[in-house]
Amino acid sequence: MLTHGISAGFTGELLLMVMMIIYAAANDKVKRSHYETFWYAHHFFIAWFTLLLLHGPVWWFWALFTLVPYAVDRSTRVFYRGNQRIALARVYFWGKPGKPDVMTLQFENAVNDKGVKPVNYMEGHYLYLCCPAVETSKWNGFQEYHPFTISSAPDEPILEVNIRVMPSPYSWTYKVSRYLQLLDPNNTGEVELTSRNPTTGESTLGKVIGPDGNPFFRVDAPHGAPSQHCFQYNSSIIVGAGIGVTPCASIMKGVVMYRWKKGFTPNNLHFFWVARLSDLITFKWLLVMLPELKAQELVHNEFYSGDDSQRQLLLSRANALSKALGGKSDELPPGWAENNQGGQKWYTNTATGATSWERPAPPTQEALQSELGQVQAQLKSVSQNARTLSVTLYLTGCKPEQLKPEDNPKPGSTAELINALQATKNPTTGKPYLELKAGRPDWDGEFKALSACYGREDVGVIFCGAPAIAAALKASCEKLSDKDKTVFRLHKENF
Numbered sequence: 001m002l003t004h005g006i007s008a009g010f011t012g013e014l015l016l017m018v019m020m021i022i023y024a025a026a027n028d029k030v031k032r033s034h035y036e037t038f039w040y041a042h043h044f045f046i047a048w049f050t051l052l053l054l055h056g057p058v059w060w061f062w063a064l065f066t067l068v069p070y071a072v073d074r075s076t077r078v079f080y081r082g083n084q085r086i087a088l089a090r091v092y093f094w095g096k097p098g099k100p101d102v103m104t105l106q107f108e109n110a111v112n113d114k115g116v117k118p119v120n121y122m123e124g125h126y127l128y129l130c131c132p133a134v135e136t137s138k139w140n141g142f143q144e145y146h147p148f149t150i151s152s153a154p155d156e157p158i159l160e161v162n163i164r165v166m167p168s169p170y171s172w173t174y175k176v177s178r179y180l181q182l183l184d185p186n187n188t189g190e191v192e193l194t195s196r197n198p199t200t201g202e203s204t205l206g207k208v209i210g211p212d213g214n215p216f217f218r219v220d221a222p223h224g225a226p227s228q229h230c231f232q233y234n235s236s237i238i239v240g241a242g243i244g245v246t247p248c249a250s251i252m253k254g255v256v257m258y259r260w261k262k263g264f265t266p267n268n269l270h271f272f273w274v275a276r277l278s279d280l281i282t283f284k285w286l287l288v289m290l291p292e293l294k295a296q297e298l299v300h301n302e303f304y305s306g307d308d309s310q311r312q313l314l315l316s317r318a319n320a321l322s323k324a325l326g327g328k329s330d331e332l333p334p335g336w337a338e339n340n341q342g343g344q345k346w347y348t349n350t351a352t353g354a355t356s357w358e359r360p361a362p363p364t365q366e367a368l369q370s371e372l373g374q375v376q377a378q379l380k381s382v383s384q385n386a387r388t389l390s391v392t393l394y395l396t397g398c399k400p401e402q403l404k405p406e407d408n409p410k411p412g413s414t415a416e417l418i419n420a421l422q423a424t425k426n427p428t429t430g431k432p433y434l435e436l437k438a439g440r441p442d443w444d445g446e447f448k449a450l451s452a453c454y455g456r457e458d459v460g461v462i463f464c465g466a467p468a469i470a471a472a473l474k475a476s477c478e479k480l481s482d483k484d485k486t487v488f489r490l491h492k493e494n495f
Contacts, residue, residue: 087206108206127221241465322452
């Protein structure tokens with residue numbers, strides 16, 4: 001059978017060969033160890049579709065509706081959208097001198113004299129970066145564009161991305177880090193770039209053209225992501241794992257520093273970060289920011305919501321009632337404590353001050369549920385003008401004793417960082433701004449505690465990280481969602 005003058009058998013054999021090349025290079029190990037092999041092999045899809053158009057007598061008619069829009073989009077990205085040039089302002093290297101684990105790129109994104117920003121984006125958006133200096137292909141159409149989540153807030157004058165540097169010398173991130181380290185010959189870990197106006201002689205922050213005469217980076221931005229669903233809810237949980245924390249950083253900065261001041265949601269933001277203890281030191285860029293954001297929350301509440309003590313008492317009462325509802329029948333009622341003096345037991349109510357020689361009878365489940373509903377209603381009433389940011393760090397590969405403050409820790413060590421994180425405390429509760437927990441997350445326990453606070457409400461769960469954690473979150477959301485109480489809605493983005 002001939003198709004357009006070419007044997008269908010011949011084109012079929014060529015299609016099989018092209019498919020074998022694409023699939024062989026699509027293996028995850030190939031992609032991580034030698035990305036260029038994956039990249040160029042992947043572009044055999046051009047040959048695939050060309051041969052497929054020749055192979056099928058009428059297939060071209062049906063392909064027209066998808067291939068034409070794709071060709072237009074790809075051409076726009078190569079010749080227009082992906083050719084944006086933005087001034088690189090600062091570079092930070094995190095890790096050992098000369099061998100960074102993470103690098104931070106900050107681009108100048110302030111409003112210019114024409115009232116225009118180079119890139120307009122929202123919290124959670126991501127971008128594509130191309131670094132011409134490390135590309136083997138000189139044609140823009142085949143140069144590599146890599147996606148990275150934006151870590152800065154839209155209102156900031158800079159656009160920031162944080163990139164984990166892969167150890168393979170063939171990886172794009174490794175080659176880019178080696179290229180940028182040429183700007184830091186003394187290994188200070190920080191580079192600031194400026195350019196001079198040839199007409200006026202004035203120096204401005206940021207530089208577009210690198211030492212090789214090419215732009216430092218070409219940028220294709222912005223692009224939307226599932227994390228944007230965070231703003232649909234009054235209360236949101238954002239979960240980051242490893243380098244997946246980058247969109248979480250953008251969301252937290254945007255919400256705490258700008259959205260709250262404008263009266264936008266979410267009013268309650270609960271951040272959970274899952275990371276290995278050994279990786280903690282490489283995320284200093286994030287850990288330095290978290291206490292500052294928590295301090296901003298306290299300033300906001302002091303100005304808008306007044307005394308926070310009543311709210312804290314209601315939160316404690318709601319948690320106690322929630323535990324009693326799921327506890328054993330022989331436990332003491334919420335608020336009661338057992339005392340022992342001279343072998344004689346007696347009981348006190350910490351909330352009312354009442355005392356009793358006889359063990360108080362536990363209230364019925366109906367009574368507990370009724371009181372919990374009343375407490376939740378009061379909590380919502382006193383929290384109308386209040387804002388919440390809670391930060392919990394789950395450190396895997398860690399024992400509880402490793403999270404205890406140490407005397408005279410080694411400078412630059414993980415122990416010193418843990419001491420610093422626990423040193424700053426909330427003046428109202430006396431607890432550290434950041435809660436550190438050892439081991440894997442207890443999502444069921446965390447969700448139950450939040451259900452006790454919010455009652456009937458839809459809570460958004462935004463996740464960025466590994467698929468295994470996404471599966472655990474999905475199971476907890478399905479297990480603990482109740483249409484008559486709290487419903488947890490998951491939006492995930494795998495890294």
